[in-house]
Amino acid sequence: MSKVGSLSDAQYASAYEAVAKSELGLLFLEEHVKRESVVNAARVLAALDEMREKSAEETKAGPMDILQRELEDMRSSISQTRNEIAALKPEEAGNNRIMAANEELDAIVTACERATADILTATERMQEIGEKVRESGFDPELCDEIEAHATDIFMACSFQDITGQRTTKVVNVLRYLEQRVNSMIDIWGVEGLAANTSEFQPIDTREDAHLLEGPQLEGNGNAQDDIDRLLHEALAS
Structure with missing residues (x-):
């Protein structure tokens, strides 16, 4: 066909x-x-x-049904927002990541300031000894080299001070964020609300990463005396 x-x-x-x-x-x-x-x-x-x-x-549902659906969507979004805010500030202070970050950075700034002060004191003492050695008739070139190294140490410490200032700025930003989170908690009334229990995934994925806690804040972790006692017992056995 x-x-x-x-x-x-x-x-x-x-x-x-x-x-x-x-x-x-x-x-x-x-x-x-x-x-x-x-x-x-x-x-x-x-x-x-x-x-x-x-x-x-479409018109069978009526305006009230449409409004009810929209309000239900809003309620769901508000509930999710409250849960997320509650996760930022859990009930246990030890699980508050913003507070923990503040404390860790504060500890870094304090330790850097202490180390810088010790280095500067030792360098000043090294300069004094260098001057005495020079006055005693020691090799001038070696004394100049000691003086140059001392100057380099002073310059390095000045850069260390800048690093501490930048870290302090980060600490202040975190404190500002914590204040804003606390304000949102007061506004939304999420005190006592069960926080999201999803665990934070660490960046370090090594099998023994959970054992590597790093330096602890003062008052936390094992004391040096406990570590010395443990090593002594291990060597004695």
């Missing part, structure tokens, strides 16, 4: 004239137009009915 294609304008006009030459052909054309009009009208009415049904389904 050959495939039926579309007619050109000339072919359509020629076919129309051929059919319209007879009375039966004219009756066929009139009936065809009537039937096509009925089919098209039925299609339009069906499309309108479908649109009415959809519109009825």
Whole structure:
């Protein structure tokens, strides 16, 4: 069976004239137009009915139902926000990461300041000894080298002081964030709310990473006397 294609304008006009030459052909054309009009009208009415049904389904819920859905979405978002805020400040102070970061950085600044002060004191003493050695007639070139190294130490300590200042800025930012979090907690009323129990994943993925606690804050961890006693017992056994 050959495939039926579309007619050109000339072919359509020629076919129309051929059919319209007879009375039966004219009756066929009139009936065809009537039937096509009925089919098209039925299609339009069906499309309108479908649109009415959809519109009825949407309006059936009513404004109050739509408002209720929107309020439910808002309630869910607010609840999630409260849970996230509660996770930032858990009930146990030891699990507060912002507070822990503040304490650790404060300890870094304090330790750096103490170490810098000790280095500066030792360097000043080294300069004094160098001057005495120079006065006693010791090799001048060696005394100059000692003086140059002392100057380098002073310069390095000045850079260390800048590092401490930058660390202090980070500490102040963390304290500011902690204040803002506390303000949000007061506003949202999340005190006592169960925090998200998802565990924080450490960056260090080594198998023994949980054993490497690093330096502890003063008053925490094992004391040096305890460590010395443990080593002494291990050597004695």
